Amino acid sequence: MLNNMKLKKLALIMPMLFGIGAGLTACATDSVQQQVEQLKAQQQPQVEKSLEQYLALANQGDAEAQYQLGRFYRSGVQFPKDDQKALEWFTKSANQGHAGGQAGLAVSYRDGLSVPKNYTKAIELLTLSANQEHPYGLLHLGYAYLDGLGVTQDYSKALALFQKAAAKGEKYAPVNIGWMYNEGYGVEKNYAKAMEWYQKGAALNEPLAFNNIGALYQQGHGVSQDYNEALKWYIKAAAQNNEYAQANIGYLYLDGHGVAQSDSKAFEWLLKSANQGHARAQNTIGWLYDKGRGVKQDYAKAFEWYSKAAEQGNATALGNLGYLYERGYGVPQSDTKAVEYYRQSAEKGNDVAQANLGNMYRLGQGVEKNEATAKEWFKKACEAGNKRGCEKLNQ
Structure with a gap:
């Protein structure tokens, strides 16, 4: 199954997308939506x-x-x-x-x-x-x-500036410092340090901090893996309409982690995020329409949502568009279009698209048959851990 240059956004796009309220629990008798609405009522904007x-x-x-x-x-x-x-x-x-x-x-x-x-x-x-x-x-x-925009990229300078901003109370700064420790940018990767800085952001009521703390609990990075604890943090962030937390709640429902598995609830939460422009959520909404999970199967809708995500450069969505064109699902069948989208996705490192593109070269579909090029793409896919790529490479 299935960026944005500002770190305050990037900080939440961890390898898996993944907030503190007294009395919040992820129990069946108190729905996630009810908890979010309860917190929203308590968190009116202060000016x-x-x-x-x-x-x-x-x-x-x-x-x-x-x-x-x-x-x-x-x-x-x-x-x-x-x-x-x-x-x-x-x-x-x-x-x-x-x-x-x-x-x-x-x-x-x-x-x-x-x-x-x-x-x-x-x-x-x-x-x-x-x-x-x-x-x-x-x-x-x-x-x-x-990001190296207008200046030479320098993680040390970035960190020093974030630290100065944090000392002056800028609420995004602690989240960014935490993210640098989370990912090991300019510093040695340290989940305990990441959590420490995220907690500082949480103390300033920053939803990105809530979401990232939830992600650490979901991933079990620096803490014991705890889906229920992750959900509580995501709820805190979602109460402030944070699109990453909305998506992460959706993925918990999709996988049945911390909540009862529900494709329809997953669709509901992912749609909230997708409507705010979150590319991965848009791709997943497309996938749910594609497969008819949590919603009636609709290839035209799948194409629509994959396209929204692809416009933002989402590699998986680009590959999914290629698949729709190859099969003729919701669009006129076109091997040429399929190759175009598979290539864009493959060049972004998507292993599924790499395997698919290799197959198009092997079969001569939408492109001139070329076994050597096919094997190059199969090799890339295989090296990325794609089983189909490995099988095709050895055929």
């Missing part, structure tokens, strides 16, 4: 001033209020998400030399949010912000060094 006050101050030229409005519009929490309005308020704030406004505007340039992407401009603004020790600027300059 220091009313939105009317922020608007009044911002329109009077208050740079801090302008910066806060930019963040509100970007997050889509206090206002409907609007990148254009976020850009306008960040620009007004930055033009007054406000460090937060400079950082917010930098993110607009980095990600191309209502403005053409410009990494050079983004780094210029982030450096101005970080030099003023603004936590948002420190955080995003850390992302730049982590």
